Amino acid sequence: MKPIKQYYSNIASQADLDKHLDSVYDKEKSNVFKLAVDFAVLIERVDGNNEDQTIKFKYLLPVDASSERRAPLEIRSRDNINVYKQYLRTVIGSMQERTNTDTHEKIVSIFSIMLFVFRYPLVGAAIPSLKQHIKRREIYYVECKVNLCFWTANSFITMPNSKDKRWQDCSRIAEAKRIFSRVNGMEFRDSYQGFDFVGDIDNFINKEQVNVHMYTYESDPPHYELTQNYLVND
Structure with a gap:
């Protein structure tokens, strides 16, 4: 199933994230829908040793395919959104703590979020x-x-x-x-x-x-x- 709509926003704090989730709920609350998420991140890569290090940075933008790694939640009420807020706090914490030992890469910043809305179809053309x-x-x-x-x-x-x-x-x-x-x-x-x-x-x-x-x-x-x-x- 492909997302019906995508909502993008820059974020600098948990408060920004909560505000974006509330805004999406207010726009979609008349629909039955599932919500999935992906983040735009800044990644640091360190090569070499303590005496001779090379530090590089790259960024990854949010994509629909990555959202599948995080379980979509059916949204039916404001309580569901509040549960999703707590879930995303856990996700962000684990992302920032994780370092890939094979590539020496770690996420140093999360700077934007994309919310993917999957609506249940209620009406449509004859099939x-x-x-x-x-x-x-x-x-x-x-x-x-x-x-x-x-x-x-x-x-x-x-x-x-x-x-x-x-x-x-x-x-x-x-x-x-x-x-x-x-x-x-x-x-x-x-x-x-x-x-x-x-x-x-x-x-x-x-x-x-x-x-x-x-x-x-x-x-x-x-x-x-x-x-x-x-x-x-x-």
């Missing part, structure tokens, strides 16, 4: 494996001008179509708004910005008593891969 479902009329398009996609999809559970009855869009939208009101304890407003998967999913599954399973589609070989389970009272 080939869906064709059979489209032919069976198991996938439906509902004309709606407000952000009711998630709630409209759930209406197919509470108000399914049948061979004898296919609900019109206006009826389905009305049902979606009823579900919204039941779960959130308030009337739906047209200014609603849409379902916040990170902040809203726990309340939804516990109120409706349904489990939500998220899959991504991989094309080589073609298959669905389970990426996340949201379970009642988990």
